[in-house]
Amino acid sequence: MMHKTQSGPFQHCLVVFILLLFSGIIFYIYYKPTVSWAPCPEITVSTHDVCMDACFDIFKTENLIQNINNSCSINYTLVKQQISNKQFDDTEEKNRKLHQYDTIILIWVWPFGQSFDVGSCGALFGITGCYLTADRSFYDKAHGVMFHLRDIYGDLPNLQKMPRPPQQKWVWMNMESPDNVARLRAPDLFNLTSNYRQDSDVWVPYGQILGASEEDKVFQIPEKNKLACWIVSNWNNNFKRVKYFNELSRHIKIEAYGRYFGRYVSDENYPGIVSSCKFYLSFENSIHKDYITEKLFNPMKLGTVPVVLGPSRENYEEFVPKDSFIHVDDFKTPEELAEHLKRLDQNQEMYEQYFNWRKNFVAKPSYFGLEHACRICDHVKRNKGYRVFKNLDKWYWG
Numbered sequence: 001m002m003h004k005t006q007s008g009p010f011q012h013c014l015v016v017f018i019l020l021l022f023s024g025i026i027f028y029i030y031y032k033p034t035v036s037w038a039p040c041p042e043i044t045v046s047t048h049d050v051c052m053d054a055c056f057d058i059f060k061t062e063n064l065i066q067n068i069n070n071s072c073s074i075n076y077t078l079v080k081q082q083i084s085n086k087q088f089d090d091t092e093e094k095n096r097k098l099h100q101y102d103t104i105i106l107i108w109v110w111p112f113g114q115s116f117d118v119g120s121c122g123a124l125f126g127i128t129g130c131y132l133t134a135d136r137s138f139y140d141k142a143h144g145v146m147f148h149l150r151d152i153y154g155d156l157p158n159l160q161k162m163p164r165p166p167q168q169k170w171v172w173m174n175m176e177s178p179d180n181v182a183r184l185r186a187p188d189l190f191n192l193t194s195n196y197r198q199d200s201d202v203w204v205p206y207g208q209i210l211g212a213s214e215e216d217k218v219f220q221i222p223e224k225n226k227l228a229c230w231i232v233s234n235w236n237n238n239f240k241r242v243k244y245f246n247e248l249s250r251h252i253k254i255e256a257y258g259r260y261f262g263r264y265v266s267d268e269n270y271p272g273i274v275s276s277c278k279f280y281l282s283f284e285n286s287i288h289k290d291y292i293t294e295k296l297f298n299p300m301k302l303g304t305v306p307v308v309l310g311p312s313r314e315n316y317e318e319f320v321p322k323d324s325f326i327h328v329d330d331f332k333t334p335e336e337l338a339e340h341l342k343r344l345d346q347n348q349e350m351y352e353q354y355f356n357w358r359k360n361f362v363a364k365p366s367y368f369g370l371e372h373a374c375r376i377c378d379h380v381k382r383n384k385g386y387r388v389f390k391n392l393d394k395w396y397w398g
């Protein structure tokens with residue numbers, strides 16, 4: 001009797017303790033994808049590969065990134081293991097998991113052959129209930145199918161004959177400008193479009209300016225030891241940007257990188273180089289409305305003032321604050337632009353004005369492929385009605 005009355009409160013404590021322990025474990029399992037217990041210092045952003053940023057975030061969530069000598073690196077052995085494990089996931093297991101999801105999106109081919117973690121729509125975009133898969137055995141069940149334009153030209157005859165479930169939406173996904181990708185010549189194949197253009201059904205710009213968290217607001221302009229920089233992978237003498245660069249570089253020193261200049265920049269070195277320049281030439285390879293790429297959003301994220309060549313200033317101002325960048329059209333000639341950059345180089349206070357926006361905002365490049373699939377899922381979930389996208393070639397290529 002004595003024993004029983006004494007152990008009463010103790011048992012209560014034990015029960016409470018066990019409950020706490022379990023909820024702690026569940027909390028950890030649940031939130032693991034977004035929480036990084038030992039955060040890596042800086043995430044690498046790639047020059048030519050828009051997927052890279054996304055990959056890094058994904059790999060980090062999978063604990064595939066290692067902190068070696070205080071810098072991030074990916075363990076590719078582990079990455080390969082993860083990817084092959086995913087592909088051989090057995091179907092029964094998938095069917096069981098499927099019950100948690102209300103919308104299935106089939107990724108017809110991995111964009112540019114790059115796979116990505118398909119479990120992040122909730123953690124990254126707050127879009128829940130999505131099951132993304134590249135396993136075509138889900139075709140009949142899929143609510144939407146994402147087709148990356150670059151990867152389907154050879155597949156067209158097959159696609160045109162394929163029977164479709166009545167409510168399934170086919171989504172044309174493409175981030176290349178019309179100058180960089182050929183006409184499709186397959187009329188009325190798709191129900192929806194996903195593109196950088198604001199008038200596409202599932203709009204995914206190359207990047208966004210988001211509200212800053214308290215943590216983001218503690219920002220310092222990185223140390224600078226170069227005036228203006230440019231990294232170019234695709235050199236073509238007929239491009240407007242090449243002509244402009246040739247003229248501009250006669251009046252101001254530009255640190256030029258990239259294969260053409262015999263100065264290849266690795267993904268690892270990219271952030272360090274860009275952030276050490278006062279100005280970065282965010283010159284687009286072709287000029288189209290809304291075609292404002294990671295060439296703008298990466299330098300903005302890394303603390304460098306972009307000098308843009310692309311669509312009109314007005315168009316840029318739809319995406320980023322008007323005092324956050326310099327537009328080549330603001331000047332009559334490249335020489336006048338060079339004079340302006342030299343003036344800013346001599347006047348720190350004037351230079352710092354270009355970072356005023358950073359007090360309230362941050363720049364976030366988009367997640368290539370994954371973000372499209374998640375936003376397509378969200379769109380398909382909300383819009384179950386009939387829709388056909390006619391004259392796609394005319395809309396995109398004119």
Ligand SMILES: *[C@@H]1O[C@H](CO)[C@@H](O)[C@H](O)[C@H]1NC(C)=O
Pocket residue numbers: 068069
């Ligand atoms: C880490 O730093 C040490 C000492 O500086 C060096 O010997 C080692 O090679 C570095 N390791 C890697 C993986 O870079």
Ligand SMILES: *[C@@H]1O[C@H](CO)[C@@H](O)[C@H](O)[C@H]1NC(C)=O
Pocket residue numbers: 066075076077078
């Ligand atoms: C990467 O992960 C594998 C598997 O856990 C491990 O054996 C290997 O040592 C790791 N590689 C490096 C460079 O740490």
Ligand SMILES: *[C@@H]1O[C@H](CO)[C@@H](O)[C@H](O)[C@H]1NC(C)=O
Pocket residue numbers: 166167168169170188189190191385386387388389
């Ligand atoms: C999608 O487009 C195709 C081709 O035009 C059409 O046959 C199909 O009925 C459409 N489906 C939906 C759900 O709108």
